[in-house]
Amino acid sequence: MAAPLTADRLVAALRAEGVTVVEHDGWRTHNRNHAGDWGPVVGVMIHHTVSSGTAASVRICNDGYEGLPGPLCHGVIAKDGTVHLLSAGRANHAGGGDPSVLQAVITETYGTRPPAPREHQGSAGAIDGNSRFYGFECINLGNGVDPWPPAQLLAIERVSAALCHAHSWGARSVIGHSEWSDWKNDPRGFGMPAMRERVQRRLGQDPAKPKPPTTTPTKPPAYEPFPGTSFFRSAPSSPVITAMGRRLVAEDCGRYKTGPGPRWTEADQQSYAAWQRKLGFSGTDADGWPGRASWTALKIPKSR
The missing domain is CATH 3.40.80.10 (Peptidoglycan recognition protein-like)
Structure with a gap:
């Protein structure tokens, strides 16, 4: 979105x-x-x-x-x-x-x-x-x-x-x-x-450029798989959290005063709740704890 x-x-x-x-x-x-x-x-x-x-x-x-x-x-x-x-x-x-x-x-x-x-x-x-x-x-x-x-x-x-x-x-x-x-x-x-x-x-190629004579099948973008809600409730410190936060900011859902950073914080939860509401979720489905559907929709690039 x-x-x-x-x-x-x-x-x-x-x-x-x-x-x-x-x-x-x-x-x-x-x-x-x-x-x-x-x-x-x-x-x-x-x-x-x-x-x-x-x-x-x-x-x-x-x-x-x-x-x-x-x-x-x-x-x-x-x-x-x-x-x-x-x-x-x-x-x-x-x-x-x-x-x-x-x-x-x-x-x-x-x-x-x-x-x-x-x-x-x-x-x-x-x-x-x-x-x-x-x-x-x-x-x-x-x-x-x-x-x-x-x-x-x-x-x-x-x-x-x-x-x-x-x-x-x-x-x-x-x-x-x-x-x-x-x-x-x-x-x-x-x-x-x-x-x-x-x-x-x-x-899989640059805009407006002709296709080369031979091509290699384009690999789809690699996104972070959903790590499960328990991962976030354990207050992890992970590059996955940083990547998630950057995507939330890009979707105009960031509620950060600083960061985002690798440690899961209340600001991450508030930002994620804004993303869930943007998708149309409400009530307990928009409590800021990531679920599989909203996580998949966010398309977080896989950490290197």
């Missing part, structure tokens, strides 16, 4: 990844921030427009329609791979979705696919995806026949990798709309597991 990128940082991240960007008039302030939260963000969501033609598709996604005002995404990915930026804030693209999917994206612990969604916009257990995901609409009729040109698929890969690079996410932070809501089927015509593989390969 992270604070959303500013408009300037969003453009810079996309261009650094080799994305061809068109900035539409007013896109930096065109948003739905008055309708709900924007952030913290956890990932990227890919859609298809069920439309054809760049100009018409961009207009619909920018303006919206009766019952669903625009912007309907942060950017439209055209058939030629050009990305048309329409918003740098909250957009009406994801709607309600499944909390188990959200947790799987936060922790990036699922396999080929996140758990099958069982919620949708308006269902009793749905949670707001517009506050949590960047959304990109890809121009396609969504009928399973309309082709996906290589340039468009490459742009989807680059856009996804750009945001993953910017937030230190892995490819499992990139999902399709159909993986979020049981009402949706987009994007139709290519598989999100294969797209995540493409994104993960790109994350």
